[in-house]
Amino acid sequence: MKTFISLFAAGLLLISSQLFAATLTVGDLYIRATPPNSKNSAAFMVIKNTDKKDIKLIAAGSDIADRVELHEHVMDNGLMKMRQVKEIIIKTKSSVKLQPGGYHVMFLNLKQPLKEGASVKLSLFFDNGQQLTFEAPIKKIKMQK
Ligand SMILES: [Cu+2]
Numbered sequence: 001m002k003t004f005i006s007l008f009a010a011g012l013l014l015i016s017s018q019l020f021a022a023t024l025t026v027g028d029l030y031i032r033a034t035p036p037n038s039k040n041s042a043a044f045m046v047i048k049n050t051d052k053k054d055i056k057l058i059a060a061g062s063d064i065a066d067r068v069e070l071h072e073h074v075m076d077n078g079l080m081k082m083r084q085v086k087e088i089i090i091k092t093k094s095s096v097k098l099q100p101g102g103y104h105v106m107f108l109n110l111k112q113p114l115k116e117g118a119s120v121k122l123s124l125f126f127d128n129g130q131q132l133t134f135e136a137p138i139k140k141i142k143m144q145k
Contacts (some may be wrong), residue, residue, distance in 0.1 A: 023051035024130060030139040031107075032100075033116040041114050042071070043105040043122055043136055056087040057126040064120050065107035070084040073102050082106070087127070090129075100141065108138070114138045 029045040049055050060068045071082045080101070086128070088103050090096045098104050107120070115138060122136040 008019045013118060023128075024049055024126065024132065025050060026124070026132060026134065028139055029122075029136050030141075031114060031120060031122070031136045033138050034110065034114045036113065037106070039112070041107045041110060042067075042100075043107070044098045044100065045105075046097050047124075049088050049090040049126075052092055054089055055130075056089050057124060058087050058127050059125040060105045061123040062107065062120060064110060064112070065115070066109035066111070067107075069106045069108065071106040072105070073101050081104070088111055107125050109114050116140050 027046045027048070029043065031043045034041050043060070047057065057070065060070060061103065062068050062094045069084045070086070070088055072085050072088075073080055073082050075081075082104075084106075085103075088096060088098070107126075117138065119137045120134060120136045121132060123133040125131050126144045
């Protein structure tokens with residue numbers, strides 16, 4: 001009986017992973033190259049949701065830094081500041097842009113400098129159970145003011 005149940009659960013898992021196979025796509029993914037002595041960086045991308053319901057990005061992971069967080073930029077007393085958010089909502093049939101000055105995946109306390117032309121592994125975790133892993137290219141960008 002136990003075997004039957006676990007086989008059944010495995011079958012369900014297989015079905016559900018096929019169901020959300022193509023609902024999320026990520027494009028224009030890159031990570032900011034770091035100048036010497038910089039301990040922080042960020043990843044930017046466009047996440048598109050073609051599912052019939054909203055999907056939330058709830059976490060990101062990578063080996064390159066001690067901490068990987070989801071951040072946004074906000075105006076605080078006329079100053080641009082960034083703060084951690086617990087999720088980034090990608091509404092149904094739309095896309096969200098993670099870009100300099102807005103949402104981004106933040107890398108805190110990098111273990112080594114990020115050199116332009118290299119790439120690093122980045123995983124994204126969503127509230128529907130989906131996990132996407134990429135080789136994200138490292139690029140130089142100018143910070144926007
Ligand atoms: Cu940040």
